[in-house]
Amino acid sequence: MLRTTGLTRRFGGLVAVDDVDFTLEADELCSLIGPNGAGKTTFFNLLTGVLAPSEGSIEFRTNGSWRDITGTEPHETARLGLHRSYQITNVFPTSTVLENVRVAVQAHGDGSANPIRNARAFPEHTEEAHAILERVELDDFAETTAGNLSHGQTRQLEVAIALAGDPDVLLLDEPNAGVSSESVGTIIDLIEDVAEDHAVLLVEHNMDIVMRVSDRIVVLNQGSVIADDTPESVRDDPNVQKAYLGGYEVEEGIA
Numbered sequence: 001m002l003r004t005t006g007l008t009r010r011f012g013g014l015v016a017v018d019d020v021d022f023t024l025e026a027d028e029l030c031s032l033i034g035p036n037g038a039g040k041t042t043f044f045n046l047l048t049g050v051l052a053p054s055e056g057s058i059e060f061r062t063n064g065s066w067r068d069i070t071g072t073e074p075h076e077t078a079r080l081g082l083h084r085s086y087q088i089t090n091v092f093p094t095s096t097v098l099e100n101v102r103v104a105v106q107a108h109g110d111g112s113a114n115p116i117r118n119a120r121a122f123p124e125h126t127e128e129a130h131a132i133l134e135r136v137e138l139d140d141f142a143e144t145t146a147g148n149l150s151h152g153q154t155r156q157l158e159v160a161i162a163l164a165g166d167p168d169v170l171l172l173d174e175p176n177a178g179v180s181s182e183s184v185g186t187i188i189d190l191i192e193d194v195a196e197d198h199a200v201l202l203v204e205h206n207m208d209i210v211m212r213v214s215d216r217i218v219v220l221n222q223g224s225v226i227a228d229d230t231p232e233s234v235r236d237d238p239n240v241q242k243a244y245l246g247g248y249e250v251e252e253g254i255a
Ligand SMILES: Nc1ncnc2c1ncn2[C@@H]1O[C@H](COP(=O)(O)OP(=O)(O)OP(=O)(O)O)[C@@H](O)[C@H]1O
Pocket: 011, 014, 016, 034, 035, 036, 037, 038, 039, 040, 041, 042, 043
């Protein structure tokens, strides 16, 4: 579905992403973990075209054939089917929850993100937005101003906005960031639900979530992949324990 070969990004003398070979299969939920500064956000930025690589290539499988998307602009990678939910929120706080999703559906449908276009002119966009809100369990908040949502609900809305683009691959950037402990279960359910019919690459610091939802885990350290394996093998890998997990033991019943 998605693969990188020798992907490298330098910032001056610093190699933030170092010669990364990575693949994501169509039916897979892969997590990308690693200590602060390991290169996870830079890797996401390279995949979505926010940053250009210094070296290496990115290929995306679309309509049955591989396409080189190295250096492709973010709006174009999104159009091809690679969508990202942002850690730094991309929600319009003064619009309603429904409007946020409707505008994203409309932008995908006709290429226009004009938020003042009359919603009644496109009832199918509104219907689709409601269906997406139901899927992320936010439909009861459709008329709520987005700025009044809790952190957890805002993360749900960000995923809804990403889903509105009808993606094949979803890049989830810390969907649990700032979420209260009572809402963690909702976020886990949401991740597992979207992974049913999308390839998902997840960046997440909460190891209980990562161990529970991932088919595969890739560990970055100082820009390089130091492990790429099942959750159990990664958890037990001495190099990963040393670089990142520092004695983490999975909670009973989670893995
Ligand atoms: N625009 C930039 N200019 C210079 N250095 C950068 C830039 N962006 C990232 N870096 C550096 O690249 C390295 C990787 O950063 P990155 O944000 O990708 O790590 P991360 O794994 O996402 O960290 P975190 O878990 O803290 O979000 C860090 O040393 C960071 O300081």
